[in-house]
Amino acid sequence: MTSTRDNAPPTPPPPSPPSAASAPSATRRGSVFERLAGFSYRHRWSAVLLWIVVVVAATGASTAVGSAYHNDFSLPGTDSQTARTVLERHGSAQATDATLQIVVKDERGVNEKTVHARVQGLLDTVEGLPGVRDVRSPYEERAAVSGNGTVGYATVTLDDAAENTDRAEVTKIIDTVRAAQGDGLTAAVGGDAARGAEEGGGGAAEGAGMLGALVILVFLFGSLVAASLPVVTALFAVGSSIGLIALASHLADVADFTPPIMMLVGLGVGIDYALLIFSRHRAELLHGAEPERAARAALDAAGRTVFFAGCTVIIALMGLVVLGLGSLQGVALAVALTVLVTMAASLTLLPALLGIFGRRIQRQVTKRAEKATRPEGARWRTWATAVQKRPWAALLVSVAALGALAAPALDMRLGFADAGNDAPTTSSRQAYDLLAEGFGPGFNGPLIVVADGSGTGGGAAVGDGGAGGGERAGQALRQALENTDGIAAATAPIPTKDAAVSTVIAFPESAPQAEATSELVDRLRTEILPPVERATGAELLVGGPTAATEDFATTVSDRMPLFVAIVVGLSALLLLLVFRSVLIPVKAALLNLLSIGAAIGVITLVFQHGWFGVQPGPIEAFIPVMIFAIVFGLSMDYEVFLLSRIHEEWERTGDPQGAVREGLAATGKVITAAAAIMIVVFSAFVLSPDRMLQQFGLGLAVAILLDAVVIRCLIVPAVMQLLGRRAWWLPAPLARILPKVQLERG
Numbered sequence: 001m002t003s004t005r006d007n008a009p010p011t012p013p014p015p016s017p018p019s020a021a022s023a024p025s026a027t028r029r030g031s032v033f034e035r036l037a038g039f040s041y042r043h044r045w046s047a048v049l050l051w052i053v054v055v056v057a058a059t060g061a062s063t064a065v066g067s068a069y070h071n072d073f074s075l076p077g078t079d080s081q082t083a084r085t086v087l088e089r090h091g092s093a094q095a096t097d098a099t100l101q102i103v104v105k106d107e108r109g110v111n112e113k114t115v116h117a118r119v120q121g122l123l124d125t126v127e128g129l130p131g132v133r134d135v136r137s138p139y140e141e142r143a144a145v146s147g148n149g150t151v152g153y154a155t156v157t158l159d160d161a162a163e164n165t166d167r168a169e170v171t172k173i174i175d176t177v178r179a180a181q182g183d184g185l186t187a188a189v190g191g192d193a194a195r196g197a198e199e200g201g202g203g204a205a206e207g208a209g210m211l212g213a214l215v216i217l218v219f220l221f222g223s224l225v226a227a228s229l230p231v232v233t234a235l236f237a238v239g240s241s242i243g244l245i246a247l248a249s250h251l252a253d254v255a256d257f258t259p260p261i262m263m264l265v266g267l268g269v270g271i272d273y274a275l276l277i278f279s280r281h282r283a284e285l286l287h288g289a290e291p292e293r294a295a296r297a298a299l300d301a302a303g304r305t306v307f308f309a310g311c312t313v314i315i316a317l318m319g320l321v322v323l324g325l326g327s328l329q330g331v332a333l334a335v336a337l338t339v340l341v342t343m344a345a346s347l348t349l350l351p352a353l354l355g356i357f358g359r360r361i362q363r364q365v366t367k368r369a370e371k372a373t374r375p376e377g378a379r380w381r382t383w384a385t386a387v388q389k390r391p392w393a394a395l396l397v398s399v400a401a402l403g404a405l406a407a408p409a410l411d412m413r414l415g416f417a418d419a420g421n422d423a424p425t426t427s428s429r430q431a432y433d434l435l436a437e438g439f440g441p442g443f444n445g446p447l448i449v450v451a452d453g454s455g456t457g458g459g460a461a462v463g464d465g466g467a468g469g470g471e472r473a474g475q476a477l478r479q480a481l482e483n484t485d486g487i488a489a490a491t492a493p494i495p496t497k498d499a500a501v502s503t504v505i506a507f508p509e510s511a512p513q514a515e516a517t518s519e520l521v522d523r524l525r526t527e528i529l530p531p532v533e534r535a536t537g538a539e540l541l542v543g544g545p546t547a548a549t550e551d552f553a554t555t556v557s558d559r560m561p562l563f564v565a566i567v568v569g570l571s572a573l574l575l576l577l578v579f580r581s582v583l584i585p586v587k588a589a590l591l592n593l594l595s596i597g598a599a600i601g602v603i604t605l606v607f608q609h610g611w612f613g614v615q616p617g618p619i620e621a622f623i624p625v626m627i628f629a630i631v632f633g634l635s636m637d638y639e640v641f642l643l644s645r646i647h648e649e650w651e652r653t654g655d656p657q658g659a660v661r662e663g664l665a666a667t668g669k670v671i672t673a674a675a676a677i678m679i680v681v682f683s684a685f686v687l688s689p690d691r692m693l694q695q696f697g698l699g700l701a702v703a704i705l706l707d708a709v710v711i712r713c714l715i716v717p718a719v720m721q722l723l724g725r726r727a728w729w730l731p732a733p734l735a736r737i738l739p740k741v742q743l744e745r746g
Contacts, residue, residue, distance in 0.1 A: 031300050031304075033299040033300050033303035033304055033307070033347065034296045034297070034299055034300040036299060036303075036347060036348065036351070037295050037296045037298070037299035037300070037303065037347075037351040038292070038295075038296050038351075040348050040349070040351035040352045040355070041292050041295050041296070041351045041352065041354065041355040041358075042292075042355070043352070044351075044352035044353070044355035044356050045352075045356075047348055047349060047351075047352035048349065048352050048353070048356070051236050051240075051345065051348075051349050054240050055236060055239040055240050055243070057243075058239075058240050058241075058242070058243025058244050058247070059239065059242070059243045060243075061243060061247060062242070062243040062244075062246035062247050063243075065246075065247060065250065066246070067246040067249050067250075068249045068250045068254075069249050069254055069255060069256035069258065069259075070249070070253050070254065070255070070256070071255050071256055071257075075325070075548075075551055075552060075555050078548075078551040078555070079525060079541045079542050079543065079547065079551065080541075080542070080543040080544065080547045080548035080550075080551045081543075081548070081551070082541050082543075083448065083449075083450040083541035083542065083543025083544075083547075084543055084548075086450055086452050086501055086539075086541065087448075087450060087496070087501065087503065087543075090454070090496035090497065090498055090500055090501040098157075098158040098191075098192070098193050099155055099156060099157050099158065099191055099193075100155075100156040100158065100170070100173065100189055100190065100191040100193055100194055101153045101154070101155060101156070101189070101190040101191055101431060101435070102122070102123065102126065102135075102153065102154040102156060102173075102177055102187065102188075102189055102431075103151065103152070103153045103187065103188050103189075103190060103430075103431040103434040103435055103438075104119050104122075104138070104151070104152055104153070104154075104185060104186065104187045104434075105150055105151045105152075105185070105186040105187075105434050105437075105438070106150060106184050106185045106186070107150055107184060108184065109149040109150055110138060110145055110149060110150065110151070110152040111139075111145070111149060115184075115185065116139070118180065118185060119137075119138070119152070119154075119185075120137065120139070121180075122176070122177065122180040122187065123135050123137050123154050125176060125180075126156060126173055126176055126177070129169070129172055129173055129176065130166075130169050130172070131158055131159050131166055131169030131170070131173075132156060132157075132158060132159070132169075132173070133157045133158060133159050134156070134157040135154055135155070135156050135157075136154060136155040136156075136157075137154050138152030138153055138154050139152075143491075146437075146438030146439055148438075150438065151434055151435070151437060151438025151439070152438075153435065153438075156173065158170075158193065167196065167197045170189075170193050170194060170196070170197040171197045171198075173189060173194075174189045174194060174197060174198070174427045177189050177427070178427065186430075186434065188427045188428075188430035188431035188434060189427045189428065189431055190419060190427070190428050190431025190432055190435065190444075191428070191431075192545075194419075194427060194428045194431070195418075195419055195422065195426075195428045198422070198426045198427065198428055199689075199690060208684040208687065209267055209268075209680055209681035209682070209683075209684035209685070210231060210235075210267065210681070212677075212680035212681070212684065213230075213231060213267075213271050213677040213680055213681055214227055214228070214231055216673060216676050216677050216680065217230060217231065217271075217275070217673070217677070220669075220673045221282070221364075221368075222364065222368045223361070223364045223368075225357055225360055225361065225364070226278070226282075226357075226361050226364060226365075229274065229278060229350065229353050229354070229357070230270070230271045230274035230275045230278055230350075231271060232353065233270060233271075233273075233274040233345050233346060233349050233350045233353065234266065234267050234269075234270025234271045234274060234342070234345075235270075236345050236349055237266055237270045237338070237341050237342040237344075237345040237346075237349075238262075238263055238266040238267055238270060238338070238342075240341050240345075241262055241266055241334075241337060241338040241341045241342070242259060242262070242263070244337060244341070245258060245259065245262060245334045245337060245338070246259075248330075248333070248334065248337065249330070252329075252330045252333060253329070253330045254330035254331065254333075254334055255328070255330060255331050257331075257690075257692060257693075258330070258331050258334045258335075260685070260688070260690070260693055261331065261335060261626070261693075261696060262334055262335055262338045264681070264682065264685055264693070264696065264697065264700070265335050265338060265339070265630060266338045266339075266341075266342055267681050268634075268677070268678040268681045268682060268700070269310075269313070269338075269339055269342050269634065269678075270342040270345065270346070271674075271677050271678070271681070272634070272637060272674045272677065272678055273306045273309070273310070273342060273343060273346040273637075274345075274346050274350050275670065275673065275674050275677065276302045276305060276306055276637070276641060276670065276674065277298050277299065277302045277303060277306060277346055277347075277350055278298070278350065278354075279302070279669075279670040279673075280297070280298040280301050280302035281294050281295055281297075281298035281302075281354060281361075282361075282365050283298075283666075284297045284298055285361070285362050285365045285366070286365060286366075286369055291354065291355070291358030291359060291361070291362050292355070292358070294354075294358075294362075295351050295354045295355065295358070298354075299347065299351060302641075303346075303347055304644075305637070305640050305641050305644060306343060306346050306347065306637075307343065307347070308574070308578065308636075308640055309633070309634075309636050309637040309640055309641075310339055310340065310342070310343035311574075312571055312574060312632075312633045312636040312640075313336075313339045313629075313630065313633025313634060313636075314336045314339055314340060314633070315567070315570050315571065315574075315633070316567045316571065316628075316629040316630070316632045316633040317332045317333075317335055317336040317339070317629045317630070317633070318332065318336060319563050319566045319567040319570075319629055320332035320563065320625060320626070320629055321333075322559070322562060322563055322566055323555075323556065323559045323563055323625065324559070325552070325555065325556065325559075325622065328622050328625075328626075331622075331626070332626075332629065335630070339633075377665030377666055377668065377669065378665070379668075380664050380665045380668030380669065381661050381662070381664070381665040383664070383668070383713065384660060384661040384664040384665065384668075384717050385661060387713075387714060387717040387718055387721070388657060388660065388661070388717060388718075388721045391717075391718035391719075391721040391722050392718070392722075394714045394715070394717070394718040395714075395715060395718040395719060395722070398710050398711075398714045398715045398718075399594070399715070401710065402594045402595065402597070402598045402706065402710060403594070403598075405597075405598035405599075405601045405602055405706075406594065406597035406598045406600070406601040407601060408601040408602075408604040408605050408608075408609070409597055409600040409601040409604050411604065411608075412600065412604045412608065412619055412624070413515065413518075413553075413608060413618045413619065414552075414553035414556060414557065414618055414619055414620075414621040414624070415513055415549050415550075415553055415617070415618030415619070415620075415621060416549050416552070416618070416620060416621060417617055417618070417620065417691045417692070418432070418444065418445070418512055418513065419431065419432035419444065420432050420433075420436075420444065420511065420512070420513065420615075420617070421513075421615050421617045421691055423689065432444050436511070439507070440488050440507065440509065441508075441509075441510060441511035441512075441514070442487075442488055442507045442508030442509050442510055442511065442512070442517070443488075443507050444511065444512055445508065445511065445512025445513075445517060445544075445545070445546040446505045446506065446507050446508075446544060446546070447505070447506045447507075447508065447520075447521065447524070447542055447543075447544050447546060447547055448503055448505055448542075448543045448544035448547075449477060449481065449503070449504045449505075449506055449524070449529075449540065449541070449542050449543070450501060450502075450503055450540070450541040450543055451473035451474045451477045451493070451501065451502050451503070451504070451536070451538045451539075451540055452473075452500075452501050452538055452539040452540075452541065453471075453472065453473045453500060453501065453502075453536070453537070453538040454498075454500035454501060471493050471495050471499055471502045472536070473502065473532075473536040473537075473538035473540075474493025474494075474495070474502030474503070474504055475493060476532055476535065476536050477493070477502075477504050477529075477532055477536075477538075477540060478490050478491075478492065478493060478504045480528060480529070480531075480532045481504060481506045481528075484520075484523075484524070484528050486508055486509055486510065486516060486519075486520040486523070487506050487507065487508060487509065487520070488507045488508065488509045489506075489507045490504050490505065490506045490507070491504060491505040491506075492504075505544075508520055508546075512545075512546045512549075513617055513618055517546060518550055521542055521546070521547050521550050522550075524542050525542055529542070549621070552621050553618075553621045556621050556622065556624070556625060560624070560625065563625060563628075564593075564628065567628070567629065567632055568589045568592075568593070568632070571585075571588075571589065571632065571633075571636060572585035572586070572588070572589050573585070575588055575636075575639075575640075576738070577738060577739065578640070579643060579647060579728070580728070580730050580735065580738060580740075581727060581728050581729060581730055582729060582730055582731070582734075583723060583726065583727055583729060584643065584727060584728075587716075587719055588635075588636070588639050591635075591711050591715060591716070592631075592632050592635045592636075592639075592707075592711075594711075595631070595635065595703055595706045595707045595710070595711055596627065596628055596631050596632065596635075596703055598702070598703075598706050599627065599631065599699050599700075599702040599703035599706065600619075600624055600627065600699065602698070602699070602702045603619060603623070603627075603695055603698060603699045603702075604619060606698065607619060607691070607694075607695055607698075615691075617691075619695065620691070620692050620695055623692070623695050623696060623699065626696065627696070627699040627700060627703065630700065631699075631700060631703040631704070631707070634678070634704065634707075635703075635707045635711075637674070638671050638674070638675070638707060638708060638711075638712050639712075641667055641670070641671060642663055642664065642667045642671060642712055642716065643663070645662070645663040645666045645667050646659045646660055646662075646663030646664075646720070647659070647663075647728075648663075649662045649663055650728060656720070656723075656724045656725050656727065656728075657721060657724070660717055660720045660721060664713075664717060668712075668713070671708055671712055672708060672713075674708075675704050675705065675707070675708030675709075676708075678700070678701075678704045679701045679704050679705050682697045682698075682700040682701035682704065683697060683698070683701040684697065685697030686698050686701070
């Protein structure tokens with residue numbers, strides 16, 4: 001800010017020319033953004049060629065080296081992670097081996113002679129397939145056949161660990177099992193490896209989002225050439241990021257679901273940033289600037305906003321690092337890298353494209369302006385005036401509506417989708433349903449309870465410790481589990497190679513995602529197992545995927561307040577520096593929290609409570625923090641874009657009400673278009689077959705919709721009207737120590 005008086009409106013300066021673009025460039029050196037735009041504009045073909053080289057090099061290198069995506073949701077210090085570590089240390093197959101279940105059903109009974117022959121023949125065929133180490137038939141273990149004899153399952157052990165299974169090999173197993181069905185026999189393949197092999201990516205979501213964005217841009221600018229520039233800029237940025245992230249996966253834990261999330265964010269942010277700059281370029285052309293001066297002025301103004309907004313998104317994503325949630329940190333770094341590359345493309349590639357198509361765009365802009373019947377921003381000026389007449393009504397109704405949408409988030413249950421949430425046509429879902437039918441719903445989410453009698457865990461040794469200690473503790477453990485309400489059955493203790501540790505697999509009566517199962521895990525750890533530990537001296541640990549999900553969800557919930565405090569605090573500090581106001585950052589933080597809470601509430605209604613026919617289930621544990629980080633940063637785009645124009649008018653006229661009207665008139669159309677594009681891109685991912693992407697896409701789309709329509713069009717004008725001059729208040733002592741950060745052009 002250039003004003004030195006923060007407690008009173010500045011004296012309006014003498015009238016200035018309509019656009020800074022008309023000032024001779026020789027009179028001042030220009031900002032770094034203006035110089036960058038001028039360089040890219042003059043060397044436009046070199047800039048485009050450089051970006052082509054970057055995309056080709058990143059794609060080529062990632063293709064040659066391959067990716068190393070790895071899902072690491074380990075949580076050191078939790079029971080489930082400690083249980084896994086103990087099993088790995090003592091050589092237990094339950095710790096590392098990837099397994100599948102081949103589930104069969106026949107109303108004649110799986111032990112009927114002809115059915116037995118068909119099932120055994122199928123299993124013999126599967127045992128000879130690539131990647132299969134061992135097949136344990138249901139006829140080798142009595143417990144593998146249901147009580148009524150119609151359902152049975154075989155356990156297939158694969159060669160590689162669970163995270164390294166070959167999808168093609170698992171797909172071959174699924175196809176082989178499907179081909180064996182018929183004549184009364186139903187067969188399906190279950191297990192995490194089977195789910196992974198059947199998972200779909202974004203599908204046509206990216207293409208649908210891009211097409212929708214292009215249509216909006218054509219309506220906005222009335223030209224296919226002008227509309228294509230933001231899309232092309234986003235494609236270059238996303239294309240570069242895909243290769244770079246694949247390479248980065250060799251250096252850090254990056255989850256395998258990162259690429260679709262990265263494309264989702266990259267496309268939305270890329271088009272959004274390019275649109276903000278291009279819209280300012282168009283406005284400069286309408287004021288009579290030549291194409292190069294318009295490009296320089298656009299980067300000098302909107303480029304600053306893009307840079308600030310991009311930094312805010314990156315800061316918000318870096319806040320995820322403090323959660324310490326394994327590969328989620330890699331996801332945050334990957335998306336932050338995508339935003340960084342997108343920001344770089346907007347500041348360098350877009351000016352080059354404006355240089356190539358500058359004259360054509362100038363003719364189209366001029367031609368369309370001549371046909372316009374109303375002044376630019378007239379409708380938004382009228383809207384702002386209407387809101388300012390009834391600020392309390394606009395504020396209270398809007399806040400009440402957002403609060404109502406946010407209320408369901410208070411009842412949100414975190415977890416991870418399992419095969420029960422898959423499409424009914426998938427083999428993994430069919431196996432899930434067959435196992436639940438034959439053995440009970442809890443069979444799909446067993447608890448792996450570990451008895452560590454080695455003396456290296458938390459308890460003392462059992463008896464003489466060492467060999468045999470774990471098995472003796474396991475017998476006492478099994479007895480306690482069988483007498484526990486909520487547990488349908490428990491296996492005999494399974495010893496490790498050195499017999500120092502044993503494992504009892506307990507099957508809950510309730511489904512893996514049921515609240516009763518969550519309560520059972522907590523009750524085992526706090527009430528049931530401690531007395532057994534004291535009696536045996538062994539350390540007892542509840543592990544397995546179901547318990548690990550509970551630990552992950554609990555950890556996210558516990559660390560969420562720190563994460564929110566860091567992100568909100570740093571973002572508010574940036575706004576304080578930029579706008580030199582105490583109330584502006586507070587307002588922005590509260591409104592962003594309200595819109596994000598409403599978006600998470602909508603996700604809860606749809607995916608947890610099953611609105612619109614969606615399969616009910618928990619919210620993916622990392623979705624709320626990812627949505628918070630990304631949306632909080634993206635919301636700052638519109639906040640800064642709108643407030644910077646309001647502040648320009650405030651600095652120029654000293655009229656707070658008029659500044660709000662003119663700021664909304666200048667930015668309303670662009671903010672609405674940018675939000676519409678992001679909503680279309682994000683909503684397209686609701687069409688994805690992947691439940692995680694559906695939740696992510698819906699959450700982002702709803703958050704942006706509420707932010708652009710309710711926050712920017714209703715609440716912000718109302719609040720700014722009520723605050724008046726106080727909106728720009730800054731205590732004198734604070735004003736003296738804060739550095740001056742200039743966002744608008746000086």
